[in-house]
Amino acid sequence: MSKASLVVLISGSGSNLQAIIDAVKNKQLNADIKAVICNIADAKGLQRAADENIDTHIIDHRQFDSRELFDQQLMKLIDPLKPDLVILAGFMRILGKPFIAHYHNRLINIHPSLLPKYKGLNTHQQAIDNNDTKHGASVHYVNDELDSGQVVIQTEVQVIESDTVDTLARRVLNEEHIIYPLAIKLHCENRLSFKEDCLHMDNKVLTRPMLWKDNKLVSR
Ligand code: GRF
Numbered sequence: 001m002s003k004a005s006l007v008v009l010i011s012g013s014g015s016n017l018q019a020i021i022d023a024v025k026n027k028q029l030n031a032d033i034k035a036v037i038c039n040i041a042d043a044k045g046l047q048r049a050a051d052e053n054i055d056t057h058i059i060d061h062r063q064f065d066s067r068e069l070f071d072q073q074l075m076k077l078i079d080p081l082k083p084d085l086v087i088l089a090g091f092m093r094i095l096g097k098p099f100i101a102h103y104h105n106r107l108i109n110i111h112p113s114l115l116p117k118y119k120g121l122n123t124h125q126q127a128i129d130n131n132d133t134k135h136g137a138s139v140h141y142v143n144d145e146l147d148s149g150q151v152v153i154q155t156e157v158q159v160i161e162s163d164t165v166d167t168l169a170r171r172v173l174n175e176e177h178i179i180y181p182l183a184i185k186l187h188c189e190n191r192l193s194f195k196e197d198c199l200h201m202d203n204k205v206l207t208r209p210m211l212w213k214d215n216k217l218v219s220r
Contacts, residue, residue, distance in 0.1 A: 004031040004188035007083040009074075010038050011092040014045020015173060016110060016180050020087065021052050023181035031188050034081040037074065039093055061093055071099040078103075085187050088142065089180070097144045105194045107142040108187065110180045112172050114138060114154055119147035124165045124172065135159050135168060137176045138209065139183040141199070150199050151209040152192060153179045153217065179212050 008017050017036060023029040036049035037057045049056045057077055064070040070093070078086060088109040100107060113123035115138040127135040136156040143149035155175040159168060186192040191202055199206045208220045 009091040016089040019177035
């Protein structure tokens with residue numbers, strides 16, 4: 001199977017980017033990261049990419065008069081790279097409908113909650129405030145409603161009484177670093193695939209997100 005081409009969009013620390021880089025380096029993932037694109041000039045993730053000689057691009061959203069113009073500039077950078085998958089890894093800009101339509105079924109995101117719970121920001125605080133016993137993360141394809149595309153893999157984290165946002169976020173992030181490269185691998189190997197917009201896993205319709213549990217992927 002030929003190498004998949006990936007483009008990763010980030011805004012911050014890039015720890016998920018690092019997990020993807022590591023998965024490529026240790027050959028878990030047969031892919032090339034063609035570029036890392038970031039909207040924040042001093043984001044730590046840019047250094048992670050540069051350390052691996054991955055091309056980086058900074059596009060500062062504040063330099064654009066509208067979301068559409070920003071999105072168009074992103075597309076101009078991404079399209080020549082012909083990515084099999086465009087990966088949002090802590091990219092903190094909402095993308096417009098034309099952008100999302102353009103990368104239909106090849107745009108993926110990771111979100112730190114058990115979707116459909118807690119879309120948007122401050123997910124860890126909400127889990128604590130609501131006395132949830134379980135929290136976690138979800139990898140989903142992107143559609144044009146925020147954090148609402150089809151979820152492919154989730155992982156659960158127990159919330160303990162002494163948890164703060166930081167301790168909980170750290171445990172969730174550790175799990176993200178496992179499930180995101182895994183979902184990307186499944187996409188790149190065509191084990192996750194769309195047939196007329198219907199998501200399949202190993203040629204079977206995926207009706208519920210898979211769960212990463214006890215170090216393996218289980219169906220629910
Ligand atoms: C992660 O929690 C991810 O779920 C969310 O943004 C955060 C990015 O962290 N979308 P990092 O930049 O990958 O360290």
